[in-house]
Amino acid sequence: MHSVAKSIDMLKAVLDGKTYEAVAQTFGMTRSAVEQRIKALARDVQAVVGVEGVDEDVMPTAASMRRWKESYLEALEHYQPERASGRRGRNAAVTEKEIDLAVDRTRRMSRCPNRDVALLLVLFASAAKPLEIARLEVRDYLHADGSVREESILRPDAAVNGKARPLFFVSAKANAAIDAYLDERLRRGHGVTSMASYRGLDPASRLFLTDEGKAMPIRVRKKDSRCHSHCGLILDIYRKIFARTGIKGVSALSARRTVAQKLKERGTDDKNIGRILGLKEKNSVRNLLSNRPQPLKAMVKELI
Known part of the structure; x- marks a missing residue:
């Protein structure tokens, strides 16, 4: 130390x-x-x-x-x-068994289990960064009729690099966890409206809220004509989630490697892995080329 x-x-x-x-x-x-x-x-x-x-x-x-x-x-x-110090190898993915263990321990030990389980699974289902997840809104996940937007878009104002990219909600595990959390929000009156659309939730409210039902604070700083944003709360939530699991060397950033490796094993080309993860540099992703390209939705379906 x-x-x-x-x-x-x-x-x-x-x-x-x-x-x-x-x-x-x-x-x-x-x-x-x-x-x-x-x-x-x-x-x-x-x-x-x-x-x-x-x-x-x-x-x-x-x-x-x-x-x-x-x-x-x-x-x-x-x-x-x-x-x-206990971090696994740079390219090592988190296993399904480890994810299931993390979900189980989060359910038993978290003060806000429905939200934290949903946060955990969304991380591994979408490969979005914590700040991007903190910026997600109800309308990014739901259609007005209350159905899930399986093929969504990470809005430019939500993406860390300011560029829109595909966002998929096609994991049965992750969707079930998000739905359970949204049901809890309705019961607790967090971000609700009198309208029947969007399951009675405010579509512009954040998808994930604080324990008290508030938007997670995002600090914005301006420097050299650039704006820098940071959400310390969601980083702390993820840190606590992984600390509870007892799994050595796992962090929020491990999810991006896990998704990239799974997509690589499915033969997804580097261009599409880059699109899904929002990576600008080609050498940031090592993958296998696909001989028979699939639709992006099919590539990411049931990653967890």
């Missing part, structure tokens, strides 16, 4: 503008050793917590880290080294 704390101090020094050479002199280490430790920590933070504006598989540089300084500092606040 002391070693990790030292690496965090080094990373913060670089974020503040110090060179690797200057940091090396301060800590009595070689420049290359300092650079390796800082980049390893930065990538771990990207993968375990997620750094807004930075894809989890991108190799950080001093310039890029300084550009996203506030995002890295925000992520460090939610970084737990004890979870990172």
